[in-house]
Amino acid sequence: MIEVKNLVKRYGSHLAVDHLSFVVEKGQIYGFLGPNGAGKSTTMNIMTGYLGATEGEVLVNGHDMLKEPEEAKKLIGYLPEIPPLYTDMTVREYLAFAAELKKVKKAEIPVQVDQVMEMVKLEDVQHRLIRNLSKGYKQRVGLAQAVLGFPEIIILDEPTVGLDPKQIIEIRQLIRELAKKHTVILSSHILAEVREVCDHVMIISKGKLVASDTPDNLERLIEGEDTLELEVKGSRSQVEEILKEIQGVKELRFYEPEDGVTGVQIQIADHREIREELFYALAEKKCPLYRMQMSKATLEDVFLELTQNENEDEAAARSAEAGIGEDPILEGIDPEGEEDAGYERDL
Amino acid sequence: MKGIYKRELKSYFYSMIGYVFIAFLVAFVGIYFMAYNLNMGYPYFSYTLSGGLFILLIAIPILTMKSFSEERRSKTDQLLLTAPVTLGQIVWGKYLAMVTVFALPNLIFCLFPLMIKASGQAYFKVDYCAILAYFLLGCAYIAVGMFLSSLTESQIIAAISTFGVLLVLYLWNGLVDFLPTDAGGNLAGVLLLWSLLAFAVYQMVKNWILAVLLEAVGVIAGAVVYFLRPSWMERLLPDVLGQLSLSNGFTSIINEQLLDVSSLFLGISVIVLFVFLTMQTIQRRRWS
Numbered sequence: 001m002i003e004v005k006n007l008v009k010r011y012g013s014h015l016a017v018d019h020l021s022f023v024v025e026k027g028q029i030y031g032f033l034g035p036n037g038a039g040k041s042t043t044m045n046i047m048t049g050y051l052g053a054t055e056g057e058v059l060v061n062g063h064d065m066l067k068e069p070e071e072a073k074k075l076i077g078y079l080p081e082i083p084p085l086y087t088d089m090t091v092r093e094y095l096a097f098a099a100e101l102k103k104v105k106k107a108e109i110p111v112q113v114d115q116v117m118e119m120v121k122l123e124d125v126q127h128r129l130i131r132n133l134s135k136g137y138k139q140r141v142g143l144a145q146a147v148l149g150f151p152e153i154i155i156l157d158e159p160t161v162g163l164d165p166k167q168i169i170e171i172r173q174l175i176r177e178l179a180k181k182h183t184v185i186l187s188s189h190i191l192a193e194v195r196e197v198c199d200h201v202m203i204i205s206k207g208k209l210v211a212s213d214t215p216d217n218l219e220r221l222i223e224g225e226d227t228l229e230l231e232v233k234g235s236r237s238q239v240e241e242i243l244k245e246i247q248g249v250k251e252l253r254f255y256e257p258e259d260g261v262t263g264v265q266i267q268i269a270d271h272r273e274i275r276e277e278l279f280y281a282l283a284e285k286k287c288p289l290y291r292m293q294m295s296k297a298t299l300e301d302v303f304l305e306l307t308q309n310e311n312e313d314e315a316a317a318r319s320a321e322a323g324i325g326e327d328p329i330l331e332g333i334d335p336e337g338e339e340d341a342g343y344e345r346d347l
Numbered sequence: 348m349k350g351i352y353k354r355e356l357k358s359y360f361y362s363m364i365g366y367v368f369i370a371f372l373v374a375f376v377g378i379y380f381m382a383y384n385l386n387m388g389y390p391y392f393s394y395t396l397s398g399g400l401f402i403l404l405i406a407i408p409i410l411t412m413k414s415f416s417e418e419r420r421s422k423t424d425q426l427l428l429t430a431p432v433t434l435g436q437i438v439w440g441k442y443l444a445m446v447t448v449f450a451l452p453n454l455i456f457c458l459f460p461l462m463i464k465a466s467g468q469a470y471f472k473v474d475y476c477a478i479l480a481y482f483l484l485g486c487a488y489i490a491v492g493m494f495l496s497s498l499t500e501s502q503i504i505a506a507i508s509t510f511g512v513l514l515v516l517y518l519w520n521g522l523v524d525f526l527p528t529d530a531g532g533n534l535a536g537v538l539l540l541w542s543l544l545a546f547a548v549y550q551m552v553k554n555w556i557l558a559v560l561l562e563a564v565g566v567i568a569g570a571v572v573y574f575l576r577p578s579w580m581e582r583l584l585p586d587v588l589g590q591l592s593l594s595n596g597f598t599s600i601i602n603e604q605l606l607d608v609s610s611l612f613l614g615i616s617v618i619v620l621f622v623f624l625t626m627q628t629i630q631r632r633r634w635s
Binding site (some may be wrong): 011045048049050051052069070071073074076078080082084085086087088089097098100101102103145 | 349350351353354357358361362421422423424425426427428429430431432433633634635
């Protein structure tokens with residue numbers, strides 16, 4: 001389908017994409033994952049022919065993006081990071097124009113426009129000016145534009161940004177629906193989204209491909225230690241006392257969620273099962289257990305581990321300069337994205 | 348190309364720009380028409396139109412300022428450049444849409460000679476040739492404005508720089524008169540221009556050997572001509588640059604009632620050159 005060979009993009013001395021190579025197969029959903037500034041958008045812009053690469057080539061179904069741009073572009077629908085909307089047009093006019101640009105046959109234009117508007121639920125606003133639409137609707141118009149012409153490959157750069165949770169779920173369903181007939185490539189820094197939607201994840205950091213596999217395999221890749229989180233009514237020293245007695249407890253990290261309650265994260269050695277023992281030990285000392293949660297390695301850990309090493313040096317240098325010790329990882333990830341990831345797991 | 352052309356044309360009338368542009372041109376030429384033709388009874392509309400030449404300097408930047416800068420600012424160029432159309436179709440589509448908007452007031456101008464005829468003697472051949480030349484001149488100005496718009500993201504900068512360049516073109520003949528006429532002065536001028544060219548070539552290909560070679564060739568050729576045939580150097584710059592005056596063709600129709608074919612070619616060459624430069628600017632941005 002799409003073959004990317006040895007892609008390099010330089011902006012002056014800054015290397016945005018660093019010898020990136022991968023192959024995208026038909027009928028799957030691919031997820032580009034990476035911190036902000038990792039080169040996801042640049043890569044997508046090169047794949048769609050918006051930008052030229054410094055080195056390397058992009059083949060779409062065997063058509064070189066440079067040598068046969070029209071053939072190659074016909075096979076791709078693209079929703080960039082900022083939807084390319086002419087705000088002085090109505091939704092319907094805009095989509096009809098986009099269809100004409102994509103060389104949809106004249107007689108089919110109204111039919112297809114109706115079809116995509118139904119898919120992304122735009123019928124109610126079809127005669128309104130795009131300028132007056134909310135961010136969520138604008139995003140959907142952009143998505144409709146990418147789907148128009150029903151190209152074989154649909155590339156979406158952060159398709160759910162700016163949408164409310166209900167819309168996010170709808171868009172994800174739509175993406176899954178599309179994937180039945182099309183190849184979908186989407187980028188995101190929201191891990192939960194990629195985990196849920198994509199068949200195949202490509203983690204990009206500093207313009208390099210650091211991992212490419214199914215989400216499950218990626219999680220297996222990392223030998224994670226099990227972590228147990230507890231919230232117990234009682235003082236810190238009391239809880240520490242009890243935990244000391246239990247075998248397999250490796251490391252403790254305390255925090256205080258509320259007054260009179262002690263929270264603790266326990267690293268457990270060798271995947272031991274200590275939950276039962278812990279429960280009775282606490283019960284015996286009359287310390288009520290408020291919460292207990294076991295967590296295994298997640299895609300988040302994989303992501304952090306893979307993108308951490310490269311960020312660390314630079315972040316260390318930067319914080320030394322500024323004189324503050326920031327968390328190098330959190331800096332790389334959009335805080336908004338983290339929030340999203342939070343409530344989406346709850347849904 | 349048809350799709351882009353139609354969208355672009357409509358967009359001028361979704362916003363006020365199209366109406367304002369047409370109203371502005373027609374109103375000001377109308378004022379001249381009233382003063383020269385109706386009040387003073389002068390039977391040539393072509394003369395009136397020469398008064399309208401200055402109006403173009405203000406009207407054309409309004410028309411061209413948003414053509415590519417707005418597209419880039421709102422990122423809609425991503426839609427066009429990732430669609431299966433060629434860059435040439437995008438640029439020509441936009442250019443022809445602007446030309447069409449500009450053609451509308453020119454069609455209205457075509458009525459003015461008829462009004463003169465209604466009240467006496469009119470000179471249709473001269474008048475309609477003048478309107479044609481005026482239209483062509485405007486088309487050349489539009490190409491320049493479109494090129495300047497493609498260089499920036501800001502409509503304001505595009506408009507002001509277009510006005511500046513058009514003003515220089517408007518004052519071209521007067522400026523050329525300031526150039527030196529002796530051989531030495533012309534040699535210096537030619538070498539200065541040649542150095543600028545060599546520098547531009549260096550900027551484009553980043554090959555200083557080529558640029559230095561180019562510069563050396565120019566200096567040697569200039570020196571040889573200067574010492575062997577100094578008479579060739581006299582008035583070289585004023586003569587050559589004077590030929591490049593865009594509005595000469597237009598004024599020769601008005602003043603001498605002479606349709607100068609070479610100036611028609613000059614106009615068309617300017618259009619093609621600036622459309623080409625616009626395409627190069629966009630292409631270059633994709634690669635930098």
